[in-house]
Amino acid sequence: xxxxxxxxxxxxxxxxxxxxxxxxxxxxxxxxxxxxxxxxxxxxxxxxxxxxxxxxxxxxxxxxxxxxxxxxxxxxxxxxxxxxxxxxxxxxxxxxxxxxxxxxxxxxxxxx
Amino acid sequence: xxxxxxxxxxxxxxxxxxxxxxxxxxxxxxxxxxxxxxxxxxxxxxxxxxxxxxxxxxxxxxxxxxxxxxxxxxxxxxxxxxxxxxxxxxxxxxxxxxxxxxxxxxxxxxxxxxx
Numbered sequence: 386x387x388x389x390x391x392x393x394x395x396x397x398x399x400x401x402x403x404x405x406x407x408x409x410x411x412x413x414x415x416x417x418x419x420x421x422x423x424x425x426x427x428x429x430x431x432x433x434x435x436x437x438x439x440x441x442x443x444x445x446x447x448x449x450x451x452x453x454x455x456x457x458x459x460x461x462x463x464x465x466x467x468x469x470x471x472x473x474x475x476x477x478x479x480x481x482x483x484x485x486x487x488x489x490x491x492x493x494x495x496x497x
Numbered sequence: 498x499x500x501x502x503x504x505x506x507x508x509x510x511x512x513x514x515x516x517x518x519x520x521x522x523x524x525x526x527x528x529x530x531x532x533x534x535x536x537x538x539x540x541x542x543x544x545x546x547x548x549x550x551x552x553x554x555x556x557x558x559x560x561x562x563x564x565x566x567x568x569x570x571x572x573x574x575x576x577x578x579x580x581x582x583x584x585x586x587x588x589x590x591x592x593x594x595x596x597x598x599x600x601x602x603x604x605x606x607x608x609x610x611x612x
Contacts, residue, residue, distance in 0.1 A: 417598040428501075428588055428603035429540070436598055474539065483528055483592060484553065485601060489539040 387412040389477050391488025399496050404465055406491045408475035409457040415477040418451060418458045419485070423472045432473075433460070462493075470495045499523075501604035503589050509610045510579055518574045518607045520589030528594030529572050530601065531564055534586045543587075546572065547594050579611045 388411040398404045410418075416437035421429035435442045435449045435458065442449050446465075451458040462469055472492050476485040502521040510516050522529050531543040542556035546566045557563070561580075566572040576583055586606040592599040 419601070421603075426605075428590075428605045430603070431600055434598075434600070476540075478598075483547070483594065483599060483601070484530070484542060484545050485540075486542070487532075487540040 387415055387477055387486040389486050389488045391475050395492045397494045397496055398465055400465055402465055404462045404493055406460045406473055408488050410477045414479040416480050417478045419476050420460050421474045465495045467495050467497055501589055501591050501602055503604040503607050505607055507608045512611055513578055515577045516579055518587050520572045522591030523602060526591035526593055528592045529566055530590040531574050532588045534588055581611050584609055584611045
């Protein structure tokens with residue numbers, strides 16, 4: 386089955402700086418890669434996703450890049466703000482199967 | 498409601514007792530998922546329902562765990578003879594279903610503590 390690895394497990398950045406979180410996946414059949422943000426005591430919320438026919442997608446301060454050859458994808462957050470502090474999860478699913486396999490999460494802390 | 502609704506939000510139970518956790522998916526969503534999240538850990542897949550198809554139960558950790566989905570809507574996750582290692586947040590999610598790439602929406606979770 387699919388295996389998703391995520392790094393780093395914790396990340397602290399100064400407010401206003403950029404944050405980058407990286408994930409790798411094992412199954413070349415995977416074609417959908419969402420990123421979720423989870424705040425304390427809440428369920429995960431989708432913040433951005435990318436499909437395998439696209440190399441990059443951007444939504445305001447958030448961007449995701451995908452390298453299908455290397456089987457890795459990354460989340461980039463620019464101009465970080467205190468409200469960006471949360472746990473971020475990457476995930477992958479494959480064609481014909483909606484079930485998501487998640488990475489182990491990154492706890493992002495923005496230092497004011 | 499507008500989102501995935503789960504109940505109870507918190508449950509404390511004694512070791513050996515059975516518990517039932519309920520999930521009400523977003524209206525019109527044919528796919529429903531249960532995940533488990535242990536303290537500080539990632540999300541572990543448990544079970545997936547898609548329409549009238551047989552559920553994917555490949556993630557259930559033991560035969561003490563079971564789930565049903567009645568009428569293609571509400572789902573109940575049942576844990577029999579609970580153990581302390583069952584303590585976790587149980588997250589339900591739903592999507593439109595049918596193909597990879599549909600957005601999966603999560604509920605707030607049911608926090609289960611087994612004492």
